[in-house]
Amino acid sequence: MVVIGLSRNKDTLESVRLAVELAGGLGIKEGSTVLIRPNANTADLPPGSTNPEILKGAIQEARKCNPEKIIVAEKSMTTLDTEMVLRKLGLWQAAEAEGVDEILIFDHMKRSHMKPDGASSWPEGFYVPEFLSSVDYVIALPVIKTHWTATFTMGLKSQISITAGRDRRQLPHGQHKDVLFGNMIAESNLVYRPDFYISDATKCFVTGGPDLGTLREPGIVLASSDVVANDTVGLALLKTLGTVPKIQEHSVWAQPQIKRAVELGLGIRGKEEITVKSLRIDEIGEILANLA
Template sequence: MDVFERMMNRRRCVKTMLALGAGLLAGVRPVRGAEPPPRARVAVVRTGDRAKGVEQALAQFDLTDFKGKSVALKANYNSADPFPASTHPDTLLALALALKGAGAGPMTLVERSGMGDTGSVLRKMGAYRVAETAGFEVVVMDGLGEDGFVRETPPGTHWKRGFLLERHFAEADKVVQTCCLKTHQFGGHFTMSLKNAVGAIAKYDPGNGYNYMSELHSSPLQRTLIAEISQAFRNDLIVMDGMSAFVDGGPHRGTEVSINAIIAGTDPVAVDAVGVAILRMYGTTPEVGKGRVFDQEQLRRAAQAGIGASGARDIELVPVGAEAPDFVKRIRKELNA
């Protein structure tokens, strides 16, 4: 190839690039058939049967990738108060058995209670009985040493020193959580999957005694800090037990309403947005009812950090059960409001 031909090839290349750039600036549409960005799939089951509802919700997701994988479980055992303050034993059992049925490998429930001795809370709430029945291990975070945690400092975090994530959640092949549907009177505004991850980090640093919970609860950015934990806390599967909910008060007690719903997904922002929409449908606190759903600080910060859905348009709602379609329409109306 001579010099002249090489120059012509370069000129043609430059012209092509300029033409493509001009087309983009002019608003040329993407090639037909290009894949749209994936939407966050959220299953919404309407049922009076908790265990069946969990089973139906999980049937909407492909669990084959759990086969042979180690699983870290996170439930909601902040206090020794019954559901919806804490995970219902039937929910935990149904979830664990479904994972076992999918061929999951060793499973470990890891917990830290914020309002009581964790071991006592787990015993009173029946978690140890479920573990024996379903065949998984239980780890109490109280008293774990430095080797029980992994230090996490997510990019752009507002945590002053980052935080310590319990090691199972950092190293397991899969992380699965089940949360409740309720408001939070101590600054969180609501406590669902994003807030549930607070129980996966250390209360204080075993090495130097620094108290992460004091930082969290005294910060004007409390809801932002809550959201940022999920930059390090994976969510391969989430089951929200919405058979009933606290529409005010919380997390340990409040006004309880019957909802008869099980919500499941893999995107914590989408799952929590659906939860907020449901609370609004039943009349909730001024904080949770204020503004658009995605203006809630937990959701807004989580979306900014790339943790999950950034708006209602990113959520695909999947109704399950005869009463679910109408219920989902009401949820969609709240999400779009």
Template sequence: MNRREFMIAVAGGAFAVMAGEGLTGEAWGRGPAPAAGRGRSRVALIKTGDRAAGIKRAIRLLGVNPVAGKRVLLKPNFNTADPFPASTHNDTLIHLIAELREMGAKTITIGERSGPPDTGDVLREKGIYELCRRLDAGLVNFEELPPEGWVKVSPPGNHWRNGFLVAKPVLDAECVVTTCCLKTHGYGGVFTMSLKLSVGITHKSNMRELHTSFLSQRKMIAEINQAYAPALILLDGIEAFVDGGPSKGPKKKADVILAGTDRIAIDAVGLALLKELGSNREIMEKRIFAQEQIARAVELGLGVRSAGEIEIVADDQPGERYAEKVRQILAKG
């Protein structure tokens, strides 16, 4: 049973999802949510400017291996081809793919839809076609998928007028790994980390509605995340946009790599990092779990419900000292 079949089964839907039929009502399946009493969600924090070592240390400290023997779909942040932290650093991909291979991934395929620039142009400008050839990794440009390569999704109670289209390779993937950046978002999203990364699994035709829904935009971002559940999330916080974004803005060095399995936990810790660095008013003056992306994701049961359910772990003294600062910010909100 692949991830898509599992999601349908656990939701109790007794039908097969075909292209164009979509997921609606009681047949809708969400990603895993923490059950009461299940314990806290772990986020590994590595304080380093060394991507190669930091990625390996963070994933190993997390202590999970969901990729062994699986065909992995790797979703980066290629909204544009602007330099990191606007887009995923190519070195991050190189070291993450190497680590996934060492963990026993059967195959690795990068999948993405950029925007507003053409996805193919972004991939060429960043050198991703050549990188994938060199690393023997697959590549799927979601923007080039045929109509049958998209599934209409309409979860109960969502804020989209008529649901949204999701790239079928994401729904069919045995295992999804995502890698995001640490940055603010100057066009309504407020911040863009693991939850907002999911915008890139939707069809470009959905973007007009998202970008013009000023009152519901952040809730709609969270709702996209009901379509799938990543098995592993890596946040590259070597540098961060602390204002502006997503493609340009003032940067600060954070020298942090995060790894986790819970999108809410990753984004909550990421917001604490931005607060520690010093960010804009929308970040500094609002409590972390009051941010609309996170509040809506909590309502939907997509992960942790509060800061108390997050366990930040480090593997050395510099990391532990910094983790304690982040814990205190997280606890205060």
């Protein structure tokens, strides 16, 4: 059984703290090297990217576990300079303000080629930073929102940020490619998958995305150690807001990303394995009903 925490609070830092607490805590071993990965694919303000307050909250929660080192790292889309993006978004400044040990960018890191068993949708495999092998614990900070070709982008798709520019050119952007795209997203999680997800639903796109779309502001933070639980509850939340037909009119379990993730054993296999604990979430009954 996986516990997912949902919290709504005007103070985003408090919302992060409570969501993590409801989910059972981070469970980082003392003396670990912790990597925190915000969403900064483009320089578009939230929900185009992670709210800097979510990053601050994640750093504060990680520090409570007495790690040896906290690192913030990310890679923006291929045509952008990641440091510039992080600075424009205020994520670099947020990390500095919280006193992290390092801020890194994946852009020019030495990479290793990966072709994990099960990655059948990646005929050429993909390349990931060798640096990841030195990390003990990873926290991802995805944003809950729709995506114009992948249907949605949440915890599973956040993993694409560790791949190289050449790998992203394999992704099948375009109409009627959502099954292949979903499979590739799920399969990228076969290596260096995050240990915990603190998902930003303070603001969401319910159409369009990932950079521009129809905005809603549910003011919610989700926390979970299970990527399938994270993404299915995120999809259930989008349904309460009114979203695109590909999400609104189908079971969360029918989404290609989720189906492939379940096949690969990347997380839970069904709603009966989820326990949701929430605080100040008036619509929790509707969210739970949408998990069918």
